[in-house]
Amino acid sequence: MLSQIHLETLDAxxxxxxxxxxxxxxxMQDIQKEYHYLPESALCYTARKLGISDAKIYGVATFYxxxxxxxxxxxxxxxxxxxxxxxxxxxPILEEIRKQLNVTEKKPTTDDMLFTMETVSCLGACGLAPVCTVNDHVYPAMTPEKAREMIREIRRKEGLDA
Known part of the structure; x- marks a missing residue:
């Protein structure tokens, strides 16, 4: 169900x-930037407003x-x-982050919705390898120790005990 705030955001x-x-x-990029994913209700509303079918908008969403x-x-x-x-x-960096966040490949998002862990084929920063990003901020020459500290720092920033 779409709330009034949701509708105002989508209309904007x-x-x-x-x-x-x-x-x-x-x-769709702007919607995902706002919500961190493409909510079904937002896609259906957008399809109606654009005069395209739900199937067409889902086709785009699943293609990319x-x-x-x-x-x-x-x-x-x-x-x-x-x-x-x-x-x-x-x-080892991937394994350490999964361990720290208690996530898996099949369950990549923490229960508190604070973190999502993904693996990618390339981030385009090969000279800085190994690399990870957090919301597109690049962390070069990563190690399992640096990964632990990165997560601790984010948790501190969020006011959580790390």
Whole structure:
């Protein structure tokens, strides 16, 4: 169910793009930026406002890997496991972050919705390998120890005991 605040937010995003169906990807990017994923109700509302079918908007949402239909945490941690990062030991970093957050590949988001952990094929920072990002902020030359400290720092910032 769409709340009034939700509708106002969606209407503002749609207005920004002049309710132009050819801007559907940019509109969906803005929706995901706002909610950290694409809520079903927001997609259906957007489809109606743009005069396109729900199937069309879901087709776009599922075609592009960067779109998520599942809620994500406030902090999305991406660990690169591309060739450069992998050979520089990204797997122990990945394992340490999962251990610290108590998440798995099948359950990547913490129960408190603070963190989502993802692996990616490449972050485009091979010279800084191994690399991870938190909400697109790059952490170069990562180690399991640095990963623990990064998580502690975020938790402190959020007012949680780490």
């Amino acid at each position: 995003i749609l207005e920004k793009h002049q309710c132009d169906p050819s801007q559907v990807i940019a509109i 890997e960067n779109f998520s239909l599942e809620p994500k945490g406030k902090y999305v941690i991406k660990v690169c496991d591309g060739t450069a990062c992998h050979v520089r030991k990204s797997v």
